[in-house]
Amino acid sequence: MSQLGEKIRTQRIKRNWTQDFLAQKVGTSKHVMSNWERGVANPDHKQIALIANAFSVSADYLIGITDIPEPYYKDPFGQSFLFPHVNYSFVQENTWDLLKLIDSGIELTVDNIILTNKDKTFLVLLISTVMSRTHEVAHDAENLIKKELTDDFSSDGSLF
Template identity: 30%
Template structure:
């Protein structure tokens, strides 16, 4: 029987269109272990919980069901420039964390993109 944690893991995994095997690989677990976690037959360790939160970009409180899901209507806009300039580690799919140089490059690309977008108006 699944609990709130299991349900949220499944929902997040499916929102990324990942299989259990893909998520298990990202976590360094076997598919069998991932299946047991999602079905509620295996407890998750603190380190695994933290890693899941990092992989999905959510809080551990959200995974544990302490905080409710955030609807798109509740999301406040943010400036991507602030995110790229922050000290937050940004994980890009399964490619790893973006370095400071990567983030600077992305920021420059976005600046060029939006400058050309203004020209189209």
């Protein structure tokens, strides 16, 4: 039995899954699964990824690169984590979405005081309200300026 086949079999038995059940999860047959477990054949890279996902282990673990079964993830800053516990959708190319950062799960502080979930909810509401009102005022000011310029030109077509 190959190391890959052994790990597939061990993980399957650990979960009390049949070969048929696992085969269905990864889109193959019981016969093929048996061949993989016995080392007669090997899954391709796509099938290894499907098996790893089915077991919630890393492909590196299945193929023997690491003894740590848990998958790990790298955040946008290069830090490795066993499981993605932070939503990094606030990182958008070279900019960050402030509201998504506040709601990301990252511990944030102001003057060394950790923000609570209530603080974060209030901040999101406050920032959203301020930004919305700022856009409204800018739009109103732009319309007022256009109106004044139009009124100045409308009487005789000259500024004076």
